[in-house]
Amino acid sequence: MSYPVHGRCGNPFLDGIHGLLSTELEIRTYEAVRERYGMITSGDAAVLDDPVGASLRGHHAGFARRLGRAVTYQPGVATFSAVSSTPDAADWADLARLLGRGEFADMFSSPATPPPDWEPVFVLEGRQMIWRGGNRTGQAHAAMDTDVVELAAADVPEMLALIGRAEPGPFWPRTHELGTYLGIRAEGRLVAMAGERLRPPGWTEISAVCTAPEARGQGHALRLVRALVARILSRNDRPFLHVAETNTAALALYERLGFESRRHVTFRGFRTPRACAGGARADHQPSA
Structure with a gap:
């Protein structure tokens, strides 16, 4: 048979x-x-070389604004932007036109370097980590963790307040629309959260993992990440995430949960030229 x-x-x-x-x-x-x-073969994970562009071309296409070969998220969702792997001057002009004069462009892990008139805002060294397998018992426990609740639009004010206190990274009023966000409450207050952000084909990024200062050391982050891993695997995606190189506590937690480093990444942000960008393709218009 x-x-x-x-x-x-x-x-x-x-x-x-x-x-x-x-x-x-x-x-x-x-x-x-x-x-x-x-x-996992290198081909399986190759899409993670440009997770922003891959997400905006695929699962997150409905959140995209495009002009030529430049693409970015809608305002309030995320500030991540992408250009082609071999951008020319017109590509950068298109992205500047999409974003507007003097606006912020988070190039995430893109290695492309914008023209000299783009003002550098920040540089942060980090790692991209992918889930390689973990304890199935832990995943079963995650599915039964009744303290972990799914967050909704009504919870956004609390989510933004927690982000402001814990500072895990960028999170905007509509970021929660990109995927499922989970939280843990103590005495009715949101004290920990984590969720899904980028969605390149076959993969889901875990992001915004944070705990209020007074609630740390209780295993909340572990429980939330474990619950998200279980959800992601249940739809046959693979989890991945990004972490700052200096965040040794998070690195240790993610390794404990079955994540391994795939590559070093440099996160960079820029401000578009304040003068009118020239060279944009006149035959294209930004699309929502």
Whole structure:
């Protein structure tokens, strides 16, 4: 009896082994081992080289504003922007026109360098980490964690207040629309949260992991990240995240939860030229 072959990973050796399996038990065992040890090929994760552009071309296309080869999120959702992998002067002019004069452009992990008249705002060294497998018992516990609640639009004021106190990174009034956000309350107050942000094909980024200062040391971040990992895996996506190189506590937590570093990233922000940008393509108009 033959069984359907699932989960080919693109590695010729591993796929060759998979093709030789003939019993349901053998196939299930292979799938469990592959899932446990996170056999991901470089091709599987290549889309993470440009997670902003990949998200805006795919799952987040409805949040995109475009002009030529430049793309950015709608105001209030995120400040992340992207250009082509080989941008020319017209691409940068298009992005400047999309954003407006003297406006902030968060180029996230893009290696592209804008023209000299773009003012540098910040540089932050960090890591991109991908989930390679973890404790299934922990994921089962996450699914039963009744203290973890799903946050909604009505919770945005509290979410913004917590972000302001904990400072995990950028979060705007409409950022919660990008995915599911979870929280933990103590005596009715939101004291910890985390959620889903970028969505390149096959992957979901975990972001905004934060805990109020007075509630730290109680395992809230671990519980929230574990719950998000379980949700992401349930729809056959893989979790990934970004973390500042100096945040050693977060790095240790994520490694404990089954994340491994994929690459070093440099996060950069710029301000568009305050003078009128020239060279934009006249035959394109920004699209929401």
